[in-house]
Amino acid sequence: MDSITQAVLGAALQGAVLGRIQGRRALLYGAALATVPDLDVVIRYADPVSQMTYHRGFSHSIFVLTGLALLLAGLVNWLGRTRWPHKGYTLPRLFLAFWLVLVTHPILDAFTVYGTQLFWPLQSTPLSWAAVFIIDPLYTVPLLAAVLYTALKGVNAKALRFISLALLFSTAYLGFGLAGRMAAEQRFQAALDQQGVAVTHLRAVPMAFNSLVWRVLAKTPDGDYYEGISSMFDREPPEMQRLPLNLDVAEGIKAAPLLQRLRWFTDDWLRYDRIGDALVVTDLRMGIPGNYTFRFNMAHRDSQGHWVAVTPSRWVGAGAGSMFDSHDLALIWRRILDQQPPLPLAVWTTRYLGLAPEPGR
Secondary structure (H helix, E strand, O other): OOHHHHHHHHHHHHHHHHHHHHOOHHHHHHHHHHOHHHHHHHOOOOOHHHHHHHOOOHHHOHHHHHHHHHHHHHHHHHHHHHHOHHHOOOHHHHHHHHHHHHHHHHHHHHOOOOOEOOOOOOOOOOEOOOOOOOOOHHHHHHHHHHHHHHHHHOOOHHHHHHHHHHHHHHHHHHHHHHHHHHHHHHHHHHHHHHHOOOOOEEEEEEOOOOOOEEEEEEEOOOOEEEEEEEEOOOOOOOEEEEEEOOHHHHHHHOOOHHHHHHHHHOOOOEEEEEEOOEEEEEEOOOEEOOEEOOEEEEEEEOOOOOEEEEEEEEOOOOOHHHHHOHHHHHHHHHHOOOOOOOOOHHHHHHHHHOOOOEOOO
């Protein structure tokens, strides 16, 4: 999730557990501590694929963060006994506060689509539960309101009740997002079954800034994929289009270590495109149809016309900022309640990828 959300979640948790002891400072300490896992962004890597796939790694491991929480709790407990004996610090209470603040950061990240290595150094596919978008005001605003109220009024019984209710709501909202994702997948699967389309893998991801309208992806056995849109308010089958993954394009570089790492990190939700003399690899999980957040130039043609892996670079036009197009966002938000007219999937694909899609069936 975004840094503001992580900070207010940490502030709320430390305020709930240590607010009676630390007062308003608990909010500040919790907000600061909650940002610690994201300090891995200061590490510079040689290429954007490494930057993407090593982020949310060791610093997001529940094993590493549990050890850090224990270390911090021991340190503060020792300082409390030697310098602030009147505070009433206890090791179990300190550990609980620090552990909750630290560990909920990667757990919340795992509820987004990006991918979080929650059990690093185990090399399982990064967790990506895709229950909420990386920025979701309905999740963040109640926590922010509770933290601001407590900062203004002080840590009293009413403020702690407010924080508790905000934490309860935010947790329930994650459950709502998971249920919405599963419902979107079921609707899409039913639409494909009705058309007699067999698929091997299917997953839904939330669209921008909400958990009500979903983008759904489904792979076919012959190397294509379906991409469509489904809202929890739909009464008709979701709109969709069939597109090629172009798996044959990657044959020449499939052994490249960075491509293998990208396939592992994304659970192989990748598309390959020949664009001029470049081989562009797209992470299909994030963005809107045709306009994806992460695209990489990973190979070029040699003099014999063969693909040769190169140090990856960002493909021009890709990036997180691409999801903030006001016109596209307006269409997405309208689509939450109104299924007609459908979203212009083919238009987006042609505009952003420069490729003509195969008509949906």
